[in-house]
Amino acid sequence: MKLKNKTAIVTGAGSGNGRAIALKFFSEGANVVIADLNEEGAQETLRLAGAESNGLVIKMDVTKRDEVQRMIDETVRTFGTIDILVNNAGIVGFTPFLELGDKEWDQVHDVNLKGPFLCSQIAAKEMINAGNGGRIINITSVEAHVIVSSSGKCQPHYNSSKGGLNLLTKAIAIELAQYGITANNIAPGVVETPFTASGLSNPEAKRWVLDRLPVGRIGKPDDIANAALFLASDDSSYMTGSTVFVDGGWTAI
């Protein structure tokens, strides 16, 4: 029960990594806000947790300041505090650089970079008011550090949004350290979620991925949730502005 009496918000918790993180936090005793654009997925996460009294589903869009503010206000009204924020909601696009239009560029940066900016800023103000410190965990990617070019396709906007988030985390970590708030990244490699399902359904693409993984298997959402639990708990109190790579060795090669 490493998160007993703690309240966590997990964005994008209606699917994949976010769902696994929310379920892990529930199992460690936390109150968990399951925030997602996809309300059905979020309700399913709550059902899987079987923990109605310490769960709250909020349908919201991380790119909209007023919706993020509403999420924070509802969380405080329901549970009294916010101790942990996991900025997990994310999207990807596969259009190569020379063909990439403004709309797709903006969409990817709005969700992957502006969303964590808004959620972190508004949650941090609440954490500072409460005076109990806090934890901000940002889900970046190995693609914040290296260019994977999945199946030969580049994702320049995904790379720049996650690379930007990597440095946003460090800036937040420095500015908020004085309040006892830490900020760290988890950089997943390839994880089996709806996000990667279409790519991994192609046996050639799956082989290509496996050939680059020293551990010999593709990641599972629970691998990411285990790292999130560590960063959310007191065990990581001496870490801030840092990145935990959960990538099966991808970036070690």
Ligand SMILES: NC(=O)c1ccc[n+]([C@@H]2O[C@H](COP(=O)([O-])OP(=O)(O)OC[C@H]3O[C@@H](n4cnc5c(N)ncnc54)[C@H](O)[C@@H]3O)[C@@H](O)[C@H]2O)c1
């Ligand atoms: N799956 C992987 O291999 C992998 C690898 C590296 C990083 N990641 C990162 O992990 C995170 C989660 O990815 P996943 O694989 O679980 O994807 P997923 O598509 O299964 O889940 C993403 C969730 O985010 C929600 N979401 C999207 N836009 C939103 C918005 N504007 N507001 C609120 N919610 C929104 C979706 O509704 C969905 O439930 C993402 O940030 C992704 O970039 C995933």
